[in-house]
Amino acid sequence: MVARSTRTPERFGLDRLATPIGIALLVTDADGALRALDWDDYGHRMRELLRLHYGAVDLRERSAPVAMKAALSDYFAGNLAQLSSIAWRIAGTPFQQEVWTALAKIPVGTTMSYGALAAKIDKPKAIRAVGHANGSNPISVVLPCHRLIGADGSLVKYGGGLERKRWLLRHEGVEV
Numbered sequence: 224m225v226a227r228s229t230r231t232p233e234r235f236g237l238d239r240l241a242t243p244i245g246i247a248l249l250v251t252d253a254d255g256a257l258r259a260l261d262w263d264d265y266g267h268r269m270r271e272l273l274r275l276h277y278g279a280v281d282l283r284e285r286s287a288p289v290a291m292k293a294a295l296s297d298y299f300a301g302n303l304a305q306l307s308s309i310a311w312r313i314a315g316t317p318f319q320q321e322v323w324t325a326l327a328k329i330p331v332g333t334t335m336s337y338g339a340l341a342a343k344i345d346k347p348k349a350i351r352a353v354g355h356a357n358g359s360n361p362i363s364v365v366l367p368c369h370r371l372i373g374a375d376g377s378l379v380k381y382g383g384g385l386e387r388k389r390w391l392l393r394h395e396g397v398e399v
Contacts, residue, residue, distance in 0.1 A: 236285025322356035
């Protein structure tokens with residue numbers, strides 16, 4: 224017999240923001256914290272990540288906080304420091320949380336290899352696990368998974384597509 228969860232679904236709001244690289248989907252909680260940011264053409268993946276992190280999710284159309292949308296718009300307009308003003312909250316394993324917190328500390332305009340990030344969190348042999356956690360990052364752009372590159376400097380894997388990754392890095396002043 225399989226036990227059924229009696230847990231109430233998490234309630235989140237869904238909004239959209241036009242950016243130079245596509246329509247961003249913004250998922251926020253009742254407190255206005257960002258829970259997910261993905262791209263309209265990858266909405267199915269975003270919903271799957273939400274399900275994996277939170278279980279049942281009740282996603283309803285609701286405006287994201289004005290300040291959040293302004294900060295994101297400012298970032299895309301060239302004020303790169305605005306991402307740090309966005310309140311976010313995410314669920315994940317302790318290891319994922321550690322990787323995502325480290326991602327948030329990679330400075331704008333810089334990149335880091337998966338191996339360097341693994342070493343930075345004192346798990347130098349966990350390169351693949353870092354890659355997997357990076358790929359499960361539900362808050363694209365704000366938690367800058369696009370700043371992770373291959374050990375040889377190559378652009379590798381980005382959930383929103385390599386063209387978006389290339390654009391984001393160039394936007395931040397990285398030669399790619």
